[in-house]
Amino acid sequence: MYEKKIPKDFSCGFSVLMEIIGGKWKSYLLYLIHNGVHRPNELHKQMPSATRRVLNMQLRELEFHGMVKRVIYPELPPRVEYFLTEFGDSLLPVIFEMNEWGNNHLERFQKLITDKQLEAVA
Amino acid sequence: MYEKKIPKDFSCGFSVLMEIIGGKWKSYLLYLIHNGVHRPNELHKQMPSATRRVLNMQLRELEFHGMVKRVIYPELPPRVEYFLTEFGDSLLPVIFEMNEWGNNHLERFQKLITDKQLEAVA
């Protein structure tokens, strides 16, 4: 199905999708951009625990994969904005569905983790 | 949305889902088990490039997360089989959808990679 986190074999759809949204912040980036957060600095404020460097890297990857478009305004101070492409839009429903499934089982999952931690202590 | 490949913050559904199927072979394992491949050795044959050790680890994680059930037959030679739980079943549609989206854009993506590689050579 998929061979590596960054596989060489993209023979199945799953591997392709994982390649595109497999990055640590990519899904969130897509989500935020979709919701009107377009500038790098604003995106960063929404996920302070991520580094600007990492954000840039992932944004570039998303750009390379055709999910977002990078628009540069030749101003001073410099301004850059990211927008979803049609391709990127097409992915949103899938991400939302993934998120929804997770939310549907969130409590169960958190309980699982909590119990496990209690076990570990005991 | 999600903080780490193996995050500590499971406050959003996406992170939960990524925790569960984020492993290198997990989605494929679920898929194979769903399709009637139940025994570790058979599973391994379907993905020879994975190590038995890694497969075991990921199967155990899937078991821990309640996606699969491990059944041990006290025979000689020893036999073990994995089955999807209801919980695991509920995830399949999502995985299939992810796979379908990827397949729908597979050609485009492969072309992208190919072109990129040609670029790199030039």
Next chain:
DNA sequence: CTGCATCCTGAAAGATACTG
């Protein structure tokens, strides 16, 4: 504000060899 260059760490995955 924007991004890049450098170095570093940690966790996942591979290799190998072992037991029941």
Next chain:
DNA sequence: CAGTATCTTTCAGGATGCAG
């Protein structure tokens, strides 16, 4: 056939600092 125990490798992601 099943699984586990080490050791090593790999690489995405983090920390920091500089530059346009």
